[in-house]
Amino acid sequence: MTTLLDVRNVSKRFAMGGILSRKHVDAVIDVSFTLESGTPEIFTIIGESGSGKTTLARMILGLEEPSEGDINFEGVSAAERKDRAARLSFMRRVQPVFQNPFEAFNPLKQVERYLEATARTLLGLKDKAEIEAAMDGALQKVGLSYREIKGRYAHELSGGQLQRVAIARALIPEPALLITDEPVSMVDASLRMSIVNLLRDLRDKFGVSVIYITHDLATAYYISDRIMIMQKGYVVEMGPARPVLDAPEHAYSRLLKESVLSIEDAGSGKLEPADRSMAKAAWEATGEGQLVARDGGRLVRVAR
Numbered sequence: 179m180t181t182l183l184d185v186r187n188v189s190k191r192f193a194m195g196g197i198l199s200r201k202h203v204d205a206v207i208d209v210s211f212t213l214e215s216g217t218p219e220i221f222t223i224i225g226e227s228g229s230g231k232t233t234l235a236r237m238i239l240g241l242e243e244p245s246e247g248d249i250n251f252e253g254v255s256a257a258e259r260k261d262r263a264a265r266l267s268f269m270r271r272v273q274p275v276f277q278n279p280f281e282a283f284n285p286l287k288q289v290e291r292y293l294e295a296t297a298r299t300l301l302g303l304k305d306k307a308e309i310e311a312a313m314d315g316a317l318q319k320v321g322l323s324y325r326e327i328k329g330r331y332a333h334e335l336s337g338g339q340l341q342r343v344a345i346a347r348a349l350i351p352e353p354a355l356l357i358t359d360e361p362v363s364m365v366d367a368s369l370r371m372s373i374v375n376l377l378r379d380l381r382d383k384f385g386v387s388v389i390y391i392t393h394d395l396a397t398a399y400y401i402s403d404r405i406m407i408m409q410k411g412y413v414v415e416m417g418p419a420r421p422v423l424d425a426p427e428h429a430y431s432r433l434l435k436e437s438v439l440s441i442e443d444a445g446s447g448k449l450e451p452a453d454r455s456m457a458k459a460a461w462e463a464t465g466e467g468q469l470v471a472r473d474g475g476r477l478v479r480v481a482r
């Protein structure tokens with residue numbers, strides 16, 4: 179088995195308050211995990227606001243440099259992707275889908291322009307018919323077609339359709355990995371499951387691995403192969419999703435499970451531990467402890 183993504187002892191510290199200030203935020207602390215090639219999976223990162231999920235995703239995408247540690251994609255580090263050709267070949271393999279499709283698309287631009295630009299830049303296509311075929315192929319994978327979106331602007335599509343178009347855009351280069359940061363939080367509750375099911379189909383039918391960042395335990399339980407639970411930049415528990423969510427071991431994971439949002443809020447609401455003082459106590463108990471291996475491929479943070 180070869181490694182698709184190798185995140186090794188990665189930390190990110192942001193300086194705060196100007197260059198003379200000593201204040202800093204440790205957004206991500208010593209995170210490691212790997213995704214294998216050839217075994218597509220949905221790897222979920224869950225945690226309350228500020229736990230470091232987006233910062234980790236941005237580092238994987240090469241948009242942020244780790245303060246410590248290494249991230250290799252198919253054996254190549256971000257440092258080795260400095261030139262345009264290497265950067266483009268990385269972007270063909272790893273694509274982001276952001277949270278809010280209404281922000282991702284300029285209201286004055288037909289949505290197909292985004293797909294077309296991706297086909298031109300990442301696939302190097304110039305011929306109109308070839309570009310349309312690439313756009314249609316990607317749109318078909320998300321249950322749409324080029325005919326349906328041709329000439330349309332973002333406001334003419336529903337949130338669910340627009341998020342599908344955003345995912346189709348990401349699929350144009352046939353990436354091996356999609357990084358989706360809260361992809362359903364801005365989508366109507368009634369359409370949310372269809373987007374979540376789509377991510378699962380991409381894994382099953384097209385062999386795409388997905389890093390699914392979410393506040394939503396219910397959809398995470400439903401589609402994830404593995405889950406990583408973060409608190410204050412640290413991984414507190416990680417492993418096969420269902421066993422971890424059925425019987426979380428870390429006190430913070432248990433608290434998050436108790437705080438499952440109501441069905442209406444799922445996906446859009448912010449995940450909060452059921453009891454802040456207990457979350458603090460969970461943190462103080464194992465805080466900067468160490469991750470230890472349990473049976474079944476689970477890792478749990480315990481006091482040193």
Ligand SMILES: Nc1ncnc2c1ncn2[C@@H]1O[C@H](COP(=O)(O)OP(=O)(O)OP(=O)(O)O)[C@@H](O)[C@H]1O
Pocket residue numbers: 192193203204205225226227228229230231232233234
């Ligand atoms: N560019 C930055 N400069 C300074 N601090 C930052 C920066 N980006 C993130 N942070 C801080 O790092 C921490 C982790 O933020 P991050 O956005 O990664 O969390 P998150 O889990 O994705 O939260 P959310 O679910 O709200 O998106 C927070 O304390 C945040 O304020």
